[in-house]
Amino acid sequence: MNTGKVTLVSAGPGDLDLLTFKAAKAIAAADVLLIDDLVNEEIATLKAPHARVVKVGKRGGCKSTPQAFIQRLMRRYALQGKHVVRIKGGDALLFGRAGEEIADLRHAGIDVEIVNGISSGFAAAASLGVSLTHRDHCQGVIFVTAHLRDGTEPDWAKLAATGMTLAIYMGASRIDSISEALGETLAPDTPAAVVQWAGTSREKRVCAPLGDIAARAAAQQIASPAVILIGGAVGEAIVELAARGEPLRRLSA
Template sequence: MNTGKVTLVSAGPGDLDLLTFRAAKAIAAGDVLLIDDLVNDDIATLKAAHARVVRVGKRGGCKSTPQAFIQRLMRRYALQGKHVVRIKGGDALLFGRAGEEIADLRHAGIEVEIVNGISSGFAAAAGLGVSLTHRDHCQGVIFVTAHLRDGTEPDWATLAATGMTLAIYMGASRIDSISEALGKTLAAGTPAAVVQWAGTSREKRLVATLGDIAACAAAHDIASPAVILIGGAMGEAMEAVSARSEPAMRRLSA
């Protein structure tokens, strides 16, 4: 039997309208779909009639399917000659452990195809109506996870000193410590935002200052999954809220 292949499909932030055509075609062509926890459940409606669906949930702070088990599943099905479609939330190449999976599959002699998608950081910015790289405010954007593999946190002081927009993933549960750490380098009045469930019908948006963002997020029950955006470019969202004379908490409704 010929060896099959694995396609790493980026499911985007949630809304099926944000899937690429290439992603939809790959899902329809798959024999086995391995679907992550934060992926829209309706994505399975795009599969072929014969395709098998396996839920392999991975989500911070929750019971998750072990990464090693997911990789064994991919190898097993591909070596049976099947087309395995590994469906990941957001963009597969950003904080999705794609590097580990690609290396493991290549080591096993299995073909890997990658389909890009929209990351939640971009969906969050779109919901707020701001540019992450507004040239009046910054020269770039840094995508960073709130915690490293060993459980430690990034060097927030160094990141803050870059002057870039910071798009912080998986940081909702640590927003207090993150804002405090960034506040040692950045002014308390630095514009900030948090977007929960970005790019979905459940989206909640909040804009405030770095000094207030943690308290505002707690007051409005903003929790995971959420993206935290810090930097001058977020000032555009603050100005939009002020122009509409919204409450002092500066909460943007979905």
């Protein structure tokens, strides 16, 4: 019996139009689809109607399928000779635990291929109509998770001191403490935005100065899953909306 293989496919933000052709082809060729948290389930019905579908993520109070179990499932199907496609939201190589899965599969002698996708920080910037790296403002962008393995938070002062745009993932539930910590280094009028469900039909977003962003996001009931963008480059969205005559308090959509 041949050993199968695993393809880690990045599904992007959720809008099926933001899939790449390569991702759609990989999904169509799957024997088994493992569908992660936050992935649009229409992907399975529309793109791979005959594959076996296993949902391996749940949100909203339910316990997610443990990582070890997901890895065991992938190994089992692949060792049965199946082509397993593991679909992850965004880009699998950014905060997707792909590193652990790749190592585990390789250890078992299973081939792994990776297909890129659009991560939510990029979709959020597109929606706001801003470059992540406008050269009037910065030299680059930092993608960072607010949710560290050991329960602590990143060293916000050190990150802020780089002068780069910050794209903070998994931070919506603690935006209060994050914006307060960043406020020790950055000016309170540093432009900020929070975009929930970026790049999908459910998208909600708010732009405000750093000093107000937590309150504004709370007022708009913007919660997880969301990406927080901070830095001068983000301010171009505010400039634009102000130029259209929209008062600052109406900068959300």
